[in-house]
Amino acid sequence: MPELPEVETTRRGIEPYLTHHRIKQVIVRHHGLRWAIPASFASLLENQLVRQVDRRGKYIILHLEHGDVLIHLGMSGRLGVLPSFQPPQKHDHVDIILDDGKVLRLTDYRRFGAMIWTEDAYQHPLIRSLGPEPLERSFNANYLLSVLENKNVAIKIALMDSKIVVGVGNIYANEALFIAGIHPKRPAKSLAKEELTKLVAASKAVLKAAIKKGGTTLRDYYSASGEKGFFLISLKVYGRGGKPCLTCGHILEEFRLGQRATVYCPICQPK
DNA sequence: CTAAGGACCTGTCGGC
DNA sequence: TGCCGACAGGTCCTTA
Numbered sequence: 001m002p003e004l005p006e007v008e009t010t011r012r013g014i015e016p017y018l019t020h021h022r023i024k025q026v027i028v029r030h031h032g033l034r035w036a037i038p039a040s041f042a043s044l045l046e047n048q049l050v051r052q053v054d055r056r057g058k059y060i061i062l063h064l065e066h067g068d069v070l071i072h073l074g075m076s077g078r079l080g081v082l083p084s085f086q087p088p089q090k091h092d093h094v095d096i097i098l099d100d101g102k103v104l105r106l107t108d109y110r111r112f113g114a115m116i117w118t119e120d121a122y123q124h125p126l127i128r129s130l131g132p133e134p135l136e137r138s139f140n141a142n143y144l145l146s147v148l149e150n151k152n153v154a155i156k157i158a159l160m161d162s163k164i165v166v167g168v169g170n171i172y173a174n175e176a177l178f179i180a181g182i183h184p185k186r187p188a189k190s191l192a193k194e195e196l197t198k199l200v201a202a203s204k205a206v207l208k209a210a211i212k213k214g215g216t217t218l219r220d221y222y223s224a225s226g227e228k229g230f231f232l233i234s235l236k237v238y239g240r241g242g243k244p245c246l247t248c249g250h251i252l253e254e255f256r257l258g259q260r261a262t263v264y265c266p267i268c269q270p271k
Numbered sequence: 272c273t274a275a276g277g278a279c280c281t282g283t284c285g286g287c
Numbered sequence: 288t289g290c291c292g293a294c295a296g297g298t299c300c301t302t303a
Contacts, residue, residue, distance in 0.1 A: 003296060034279070034299085058297075075296050076281080091281085110280045112297060126299090153274065162298075169296060259276080261294080 002073045004134070004167030005210035007058045010079050014104060015053040017081045018062065022049050022099040030093040034074060034114040037094070044117045045069065045096065054121075057130050057166030061121045068121035074112025080105050131165045134203055139165050141196040148188040148196075155191060156184035157258050159203070168203055170260045172210070174238045176203040183269045184262050237263040 002010065026042035044067065054061040060079070062069040071079065082103040088095070091109040098104070106115060118124045131147075132138040147164055148155075158164055159173045168176065177184050179202035182195055191199070236246050238261075241254025245265040254263045 006296075032280095034297095072297080074279095074298085077296095108280095109282070110295090110297095112279065151273085157274090160297090171296065259294095260297095 002058065002077065003169040003171055003210070004058055004207055005172075005213075007060060007073065007167075008055055008211050009214050010073070011053055011055045011060050014060075014079055014081055017102050018050045018053050018098070018104065020049065020051075021102075022047065023064075023096055024099050025095075025097040027095040027097070028093070029088060029095075030111070033093065033108070033111050034072070035116060037115055041115070041117055056121070056127055057133070057162055058169075059121075059127060061127075063121070067117055067119050068124075070114065070116040070118060070121055070124060070126065071106070072114040074108060074110060074114070076110040077106065077108035077113035080107065129163060131161075131163050134165050134167050134207055139200060139204075141193050141200050144191075144196045144200065145193055148191065151188040153188055154185045154257055155182060155188045155199075156262060158188040159199070160258075160260075165203075167207065171235065171238045172203065172206050174261075174263050175206045175236060178237045178264060178269060179206065181268055183271045184257055184264050185271065237265065239263070 023045050024047075026045045028037050028041060031037045031039075045064065048064040048066060050062055050064060052063040054063060058072060060071040060073075062071070073079070082105055084101050085095070085097065085103050088105075089107070092105055092107050093111070094106040094115055096104040106113065116124070116126075121127055132143065144164075148158060151158055153161075156173050156177060159168050159176065160170065174184070176199060180195065180198040182191065182199060237252055240252050241261070241263045243252055244250065245252055245268060248265065248267045250265055250267045252263050252265050254261060256262065
């Protein structure tokens with residue numbers, strides 16, 4: 001499901017229900033997520049207080065009294081807070097039951113998601129190797145210029161590489177490149193600083209706008225409270241291959257780049 | 272080191 | 288109506 005705006009919206013949605021609450025019980029119904037959840041998982045969490053609910057890239061981090069929980073939603077994951085325990089549905093894999101009876105439930109039919117207990121989230125290899133947050137100042141044109149210096153990969157691939165910058169998924173990579181007027185296939189190292197400046201600004205703008213709207217670009221997105229969000233964000237190119245460009249009217253072209261749908265305007269984003 | 276492709280898994284949709 | 292392949296918000300891991 002989620003791109004970064006959805007993850008941030010989810011984090012904000014669950015935060016008030018978890019912070020300063022104690023975990024009473026953890027039920028793991030399906031251990032086979034991206035990484036198998038070990039048998040010890042439940043007992044590592046139970047009876048611990050949740051101190052803080054954080055986010056790094058697309059990982060949601062629960063800071064406990066001792067250790068942290070990393071949660072990734074993969075492609076189809078969803079976290080919801082139930083007012084009380086409800087009978088689980090088919091893809092409800094993990095329940096974290098709180099001291100007040102509310103339940104944080106992980107639902108993920110494709111099981112690309114992950115739930116990991118670790119001593120210190122920021123020392124974990126999955127987190128440690130991540131690039132800067134896209135909305136922070138450290139993500140800027142000078143930074144990109146230096147990391148892309150000798151990268152031949154297509155700029156779209158680089159923009160979606162979490163070692164370069166976190167949180168820019170396929171939808172927003174398409175949108176940001178369109179707004180910046182940059183062809184997705186341009187070799188990363190060929191972009192001039194001026195173009196990188198535009199790309200950085202465009203990336204920040206689309207992500208911010210989506211977060212402001214509640215992070216709901218997605219077909220089957222539900223907020224933590226179960227509210228459905230759908231097409232609150234208007235997308236300019238993603239999902240519009242074969243339709244006219246909203247800027248110039250030329251037909252948008254679609255192709256696969258790194259096995260992902262890529263849509264661009266051949267006039268507005270010249271090679 | 273870089274770059275490209277496969278792998279993980281289920282559900283849905285379009286074409287024949 | 289039914290079957291089969293392609294594709295879907297991600298990203299780690301293997302191979303070249």
